[in-house]
Amino acid sequence: MNQQIECPKCSKRFTVNDDLSGKTVECGACDHRFLVKEELIFVERPKVYPGEKIKRDDDFLSRLGRDLPASESNRKEQSLEVGGQPRVDAIMPAGAGQNIAVGAGISFLFLYAFIFSVGTSDGGIFQDMAREARYALGGFVCLVAGGLMLFGAKNWRGRAFLLLLTFGGALFALILVRPVHLTPEAVQVLTPKPGLDEPEADPIAEIKEKSGYKVVERNLKNLEDDFGGLASQHLVGIFIESLTSSQFHSIEKYFKIELKIPPTNAISRYLRNDRGKDSLIVVSGFPIDFDKVVQICDPRLGRATTYPDLRLIHLELSALHDSKVTDDLREKLSNPQHPSYFNENLNELRALDPLRRKDAVSELAEISPNVELRYGDEIIAEFIRLIRNETDDQLLSDLGRALLIWAQDNPVAVDVVSEKVEQLIKLDSNVPVSFIDFLVKANAEKAPLFIDTLWSIKPEVWTSQYIALGVSAEKRMIFHLNGPSIRITKAAASVLASIGTEMALQSLAKYQSSSDSELKALVARAIAAIKSR
Known part of the structure; x- marks a missing residue:
């Protein structure tokens, strides 16, 4: 009823x-x-x-x-x-299944939006999907999500439909603004049979087709929004054939160090064929000196053919970067009497593998003085490059020892080491003793200042370097002797015992009656050593 x-x-x-x-x-x-x-x-x-x-x-x-x-x-x-x-x-309350259907529909929309945002970046799962296909897939997602929402919202289907329109519109807006990164497809070029009327090949057109230059053009167009007419100065493309994944990662690290690429910028790789070996590497987003990129590619990475107007480099990678250290190669690298010793170690200094570079520096830093040095300019240039870019303490120490053998009279090496020491001091990082020894031996202008700064922090480490400066450091040491720190005063008395003259006797005499027995003994020893000279 x-x-x-x-x-x-x-x-x-x-x-x-x-x-x-x-x-x-x-x-x-x-x-x-x-x-x-x-x-x-x-x-x-x-x-x-x-x-x-x-x-x-x-x-x-x-x-x-x-x-x-x-x-x-x-x-x-x-x-x-x-x-x-x-x-x-x-008028009956909604069931649990209907509430789940509404939640599932909304969650499905948001989940797809998140996956789509991540997948449309370079290398993502939606990278090669055309925009029309993206719209079709987005429409299917909205259809499924809308069906679930309308099924569950039995008492508020009108509001559910408006909610679906809102979320669906946002999804299609996302599809519209996300870029399409189509990987260039290799196109088979039919070579006409040779004949009298055959036109000459256009090298520019060939390299564009071979490298997939449309990727560079697309990136340049995107950069125009931020840099206008200067967009081309913020991009360089490097085309490399038969590039493996491990080689790419090594080259990527190398470029980041050499070009000092900001952390916010990335190096993009675009595969050029089905086998996935020929690759176009694009570096963009910050001011890039094209000539500098050529210099760091050739000869260290291989032989480079340049196209400055296209901002493109065709790099034929050296076989060195794909070779392994065999017993025969190990013999050449460790035997200074072998004819290929210097050449092979020079190649190792240019290797992308940091461990191989480190071993080569260590080998060249321990070479006997009676061995005739060869490839000096090239090896010193690699030492300087490594000093500028590397931060490993042991490697920097070995580089300092190597410079003592190879570059005592090289002013460029002196300037580079001085800049590196200043940088390490500012960062409060460890300064290799071999760097200071090299600067002292090369009579570098800033050597006394560096030693004084480092000695003031750790006198027990840098005393021998201060003594190596000789009498020229006596005035500065007398200043430290009269300083407020008893620790520095004791260290100064110890140094004056080796380099002091009669000038220091008066300052030392003040501490002969010191209550500190250790200081008193150091002063007495310093006065006796000065008088004996």
């Missing part, structure tokens, strides 16, 4: 089955949940038409002459039937 109930919140009335009495229902108009109580149930009354008198069991009002007007009665009866005959499930 049906009965009418009224929502206590919005006053909407519904006709439902009487088995819902005492149960919680949900209003189909305002989503309000309420308990079906006795006072919310309306009893069916006979319909009254215009002009018809209302029949009552109780004749009391009629006898008083106050019959209810038929029009008012009719209006009340009609109000009971405004709501029609809704289904019972329209």
